[in-house]
Amino acid sequence: MKRLWQTLLLILPLSLNAFHYGSNDRESTGKIAEESSNVITPDAGPSVKGGINVFFTADFLYWSARMDGLVFATSGLGNNRSTVNKGHAHFPNWNWKPGFKVGIGHNLPHDGWDVFIEYTYIRNNAFRSVQGETLDPNWDVSDLTSFIPADRIPGVISYARGSWDLKFNVFDLELGRNYFVSQYLSVRPFSGFKFTWQDINYHVRYRTLLTDQIPESYLRMRNDVDFWGIGLRSGLDLTWHVDTIFSVYGNLALTALWAQYEILRRDTRTDFASPNPNPTPQLGTDLITYNAAKDFHSIKGVLELSIGLRGEWWFADERYHFLIQAGWEEQLWINHNQFIKLHFVESAHGDMVLQGFVLKARFDF
Template structure:
């Protein structure tokens, strides 16, 4: 190759089209020379058999199997994730003694003193989900375009009961009920259930290429469609909902129903990297961010049900809210991958075991409504309209994380 280059320089310079042709030939010879040096220097990077088709040669070659008319790829993933969200505390467990039947006003007022108190939130739980996707890598510089759907659901339930412990009571944080005694609201039994439904559709346009002998990158841009549905149900019993003699109150059960739904579409961009260790093994990492514009729909209902015949219901809170907003989302993946090619580099099989983190900013838009300043009544709790409602909103963020096993096949 060097002798050919020296022979080239021995030719006389030409003018016009001949000079242009000679200059192009010179560039091609230089590229071939650099490619040969790159292959000789990087021969020690992969000592095993062929685990990738095109190595880091020339100008950032595309990553993938050899194909004359483009390549297709399918991806299937199994998820085992958990989820958390800020602002989901539903009660305070207070260590103050209050009689279960007909507590006095002095006893109830002691609930203002928080003694060794703990905030109670839904207990974390793990659940399964899946991803499915397909993509096409064309002949235009190895660009690829595809779509991947992520589906994940989870239900977190927590049941707190202090009926057998006089020295413990529960202070509800989401109820706007004004009890007959007109004092501090408390309960003996609370059942909380939080349901999450997450659906994401990503449509990326990207290109995977070799940056060095053992490192490949894939920058990508595209769209994200997101639908995040939340339901939060709280059931209160005992305490302020217990039967009373003075003032008179029948036994009641209380239910608070909240819905927080978001649906939108936005832009997404990120960078995937594969750090090849040899023999098909590699470290893989993905980082992406998106801004999704969509609509929030928030519903809030509360009702009391008579715990005896005729089991009549009294609804005293019903609100609706709908607004549009943009929300940021962040995705992070870190794991270990194994890949191989076969049939003369016409097919590629890869598997990746990774830890995933997804962060959804300011998804909690649910309102807390509480009654303060209510006074005792005589004619029953359904007519207790004293006091005023206090509204509070804590805009918490939602996150999901867990283990993901992905298998992909390119052909």
């Protein structure tokens, strides 16, 4: 982690100074392209006059984060002797949580290039608990599937709870150029890097039903993932200018992320009632029944999309620029569910999705 921070702190100053020669005054501030311009792709900024052309950004996020493959219990399984009512698949209740982005950039005096680095943070969690006498588990916690009778009589568990937690940290570093392709349409292709580290935890708890063969137990699973990655990121920002103030934007970015997953799974069983008069282990004893780690590297894909409305203004003889925009953003982290699984009844791997409202402000000087 220290190396990642050191790398980021070194890259930005070098990027800001690498092309810092000549005048800081650009020919165009990036309002609307002049129809008579002889430049093939006029600079679209936005930039200021007489300043250092540094800008800061801040975003407020209100996002939902969710992951595929986290069903922890189901109902609706019959006994092959009578018709069963329609059941349900139970997964955590996904929540909406606030987050933020902060960034700093510089409009370089070299052909309208710009360099920009942005940090994103969001913390999200979800949980749900259900109870009843017709529940079946989707995770083989503490060899729970061995309790299920051969004729698949439902109701192995009476209580189930699933909880999911995400700590999401990302740095995006970009080198781009914003330019007009027509009088009212500008594009900004960019390339750079994505850095990320994430903590993802999924915990499941079951309570079994006491029978003449099955003890009444609490079964608990901890599936914890420490994830980090660095990869190449490229994309395109589009802006349709209605006039010099208002515009519509649409952005796209793709990342191939070289990633490391460090995964730990631990299952615990605690019996508190047993059909056996001399149970082993003794009642109330926490018995760790599964304890394993998995560590591997892979390349994962990330897709980012956003769309929204923007307003921007120059003031004080165009020495300062202010922008505000509001829109919707979506991120797809492909095949990001890598929790350790033991049995076919468990859910398959799946994607992680983040989406929601974004409010951005930018100030240039």
